[in-house]
Amino acid sequence: MFEAIALDADDTLWENETFFRATEADFAALLSEHADPDLVNARLVATEMRNLSRYGFGIKGFMLSMVQTAIELTEGRIDGNSIGRIIEMGQDMLSHPVHLLEGVEQVLATLEGRHLLLITKGDLIDQERKIAASGLAGHFAGVEILADKTPASYASVLARRAIAPERFLMAGNSMKSDVMPVIRIGGTGVFIPHDLTWSLEHAEPQQDESYHELAAIAQLPVLIDELEGRS
Amino acid sequence: MFEAIALDADDTLWENETFFRATEADFAALLSEHADPDLVNARLVATEMRNLSRYGFGIKGFMLSMVQTAIELTEGRIDGNSIGRIIEMGQDMLSHPVHLLEGVEQVLATLEGRHLLLITKGDLIDQERKIAASGLAGHFAGVEILADKTPASYASVLARRAIAPERFLMAGNSMKSDVMPVIRIGGTGVFIPHDLTWSLEHAEPQQDESYHELAAIAQLPVLIDELEGRS
Numbered sequence: 001m002f003e004a005i006a007l008d009a010d011d012t013l014w015e016n017e018t019f020f021r022a023t024e025a026d027f028a029a030l031l032s033e034h035a036d037p038d039l040v041n042a043r044l045v046a047t048e049m050r051n052l053s054r055y056g057f058g059i060k061g062f063m064l065s066m067v068q069t070a071i072e073l074t075e076g077r078i079d080g081n082s083i084g085r086i087i088e089m090g091q092d093m094l095s096h097p098v099h100l101l102e103g104v105e106q107v108l109a110t111l112e113g114r115h116l117l118l119i120t121k122g123d124l125i126d127q128e129r130k131i132a133a134s135g136l137a138g139h140f141a142g143v144e145i146l147a148d149k150t151p152a153s154y155a156s157v158l159a160r161r162a163i164a165p166e167r168f169l170m171a172g173n174s175m176k177s178d179v180m181p182v183i184r185i186g187g188t189g190v191f192i193p194h195d196l197t198w199s200l201e202h203a204e205p206q207q208d209e210s211y212h213e214l215a216a217i218a219q220l221p222v223l224i225d226e227l228e229g230r231s
Numbered sequence: 232m233f234e235a236i237a238l239d240a241d242d243t244l245w246e247n248e249t250f251f252r253a254t255e256a257d258f259a260a261l262l263s264e265h266a267d268p269d270l271v272n273a274r275l276v277a278t279e280m281r282n283l284s285r286y287g288f289g290i291k292g293f294m295l296s297m298v299q300t301a302i303e304l305t306e307g308r309i310d311g312n313s314i315g316r317i318i319e320m321g322q323d324m325l326s327h328p329v330h331l332l333e334g335v336e337q338v339l340a341t342l343e344g345r346h347l348l349l350i351t352k353g354d355l356i357d358q359e360r361k362i363a364a365s366g367l368a369g370h371f372a373g374v375e376i377l378a379d380k381t382p383a384s385y386a387s388v389l390a391r392r393a394i395a396p397e398r399f400l401m402a403g404n405s406m407k408s409d410v411m412p413v414i415r416i417g418g419t420g421v422f423i424p425h426d427l428t429w430s431l432e433h434a435e436p437q438q439d440e441s442y443h444e445l446a447a448i449a450q451l452p453v454l455i456d457e458l459e460g461r462s
Contacts (some may be wrong), residue, residue, distance in 0.1 A: 054325045056356030060291040067298060068318050076312035083314055084302040087295065094285045124355050124378040125287030142391075147355040160373075 004141075004163045005111060008172025009120035009127065012217065014134055015099045017196035018136045020062065023089050027066050028083060033175050034074045044069045056147050058123030063090030092152070094126060098133040101194075103218035108139040110221040119170065120156065121177065149177035151184040158185070169227070171220055176203040183210045188227065192217050232459050233419070235372075235394045236342060239403025240351035240358065243448065245365055246330045248427035251293065254320050256296050261313060265305050275300045287378050289354030294321030325357060329364040332425075334449035339370040341452040350375045350388065352403065352408065380408035382415040391415070400458070402451055407434040414441045419458065423448050 010016035019083045024044065028037035035043075047065045055061030066086050070078045075202045087207045108116070118140045120127050131137050142161065158165055165182075171190035172178025179189035180203055212223055241247035255275065259268035266274075278296045286292030297317050301309045339347070349371045351358050358376045362368050373392065377384045389396055402421035403409025410420035411434055422444045443454055 008286065031269060054356075055291060056354070060286060060295060063295055064291060064318065064321075067314065071311045071315040074311060076310060076315060078311040079307060080302045080305060080309040080311075080314070081307035083311070084307060086298050087302070091285060123287070123374065125285075128378050138427075145355065147359050230284070 001167070002114075002169045002224065003167040004115045004117050004161070004169070005224065006117040006119045006170040008170070008174065008178045009130065009134075010122070011173045011194040011197065012101070012171065012178070012192060013104050013118075013136065014101060014130065017194065019093050019096050021196060023062075023066075023093055026089055027070075027086065030085060031070060031073060031078075031194055033143055034078075037113070040069070040073065056123075057121050059090055059093050059126055060123055062093075063087065066090065067101065074119070094129075098130050100134065100136075101217065107220050108136060111224075112139070117142045117144065117157075117161075118147070119146065119154075121146045121149050124131050149174075149181055151181040154181050154187070155185050158187075169224065171214075171217070172203040173197060176201050179203075179211065181228055183208050186210075188212070190214060190220065190223065192220070199226050232398070233345075233400045233455065234387075234398040235346045235348050235400070236360070236455065237348040237350045237399065237401040239401070239405065239409045240349055240361065240365075241353070241411070242404040242425040242428065243331060243402065243423060244349075244367060245336050245361065250324050250327050252427060253323055254293075254297075257320055258301075258317065258383065261316060262304060262309075265309075271300070272303055275382075278303070279374070287381060288352050290321055290324050290357055291354055293324075294318065297321070300338070304322050305319065308411060325360075329361050331365065331367075332448065334447055335448075338451055342455075343370070347371045348373045348375060348392075350377065350380070350385075352377045352380050380412055382407075382412040385412050385418070386416050389418075400455065402445075402448070404428060405432040405434075407432050410434075410442065414439050418440075419443070421445060421451065421454065423451070 008015060024041060027044065028040040031040050044065060047069045048062065051065050053198040055064060064211060067083055070083060070086060080096060116139055118131065124145055131143060144157050144193045158168055165186035168187040170178055170187060171191060171192055173192055173194040174197065175191055182189040188210045214220060238244060239308050255272060258275065259271040275297060278300045279293065282292060282296050286295060298314055301314060301317060347370055355376055362374060375388050389399055394415035399418040400421060401409055401413040401418060402423055404423055404425040405428065406422055410422045413420040419441045445451060445454060
């Protein structure tokens, strides 16, 4: 029997990557007279990777990386108003509506009474905004917003909450952030792929008895029943 | 007897505002051909206030507000390379060294054995970097990085940790963030002013028996002894 069942938020409970992709397309269009869209995207991803250790995850770091990419790609020729447009694109992202993924509300209702945790990463203020806007906060016994999802950061959450790793299940759309680190510390990881996943979140599927993959979050309650030997 | 003694971090344990002030001066110098320094600073503060609800606290939001201010102040005439320079200034801030304030290490040694919490706000990744770089993490039973410090956010921390507000003491350099909200929920607030405090953190001193002011953090252990009736 699992003591705690944890869920990722972005692209597990609600849409997220789609807003990034739309902004990336707008960004490439803005720079279309300087470079073709594939090059713009490649340079943006490279800048994001370079900045990850200083900015962490989230929209503000993404905005700063777009500005930096635009300057570097145009060798400083980009004008102030175009950069102002980039800032506006990012500010729009920071107020985007929260669209729940299909099946989420029903799954949370089915798991009512279990010790549910929401474990996400990124900007504190943006994640808190989305959690509030989702209307889902009441389903969770606890919310953890981490700077990054690593074996150490999961271990720290479990230690603080006195949860045994072998009785901990985490489900999410990122193999790298939601599944691998949890299996590494002795927990159960459930991979629920999303159509869109950021390139920096990709990782090879696991070969491990603690690894499970589902096509949709709606299948999670049945998997939990199976793993707990109730079916 | 206090169950938990909590300390703020920026400008309570280590220097912070001084790095902002130095960058503000560099920013004003960069824009000196467009406007005088006082106007640049006033516009920057106004932009920061306008952006606070979307960006929250921290250096990344400050960087984005500098970029936006530069564009608005020059009506888009600022060039890409100057904006690149603003990004670099911010990136330098994100890697600034952590300078402990005088008396901090001794106070923490004196309070050894007490249940100490570090409660700060701002960017997750930047605060975690500074906590690690400070070498002080081992003194604290817990660390809380909040999006904002309000009566509700303190109440949530205390509820989660099962600490009674009337047995909770919080000390820090911000009347608005460290003192007022704690007194509001029934705790004890200790104001330790710093020479530099961000204008958005100012508030009127409290008239309350739960309010105390110290000239330096070094006086904190003696105040705690007094409040606990041991001297």
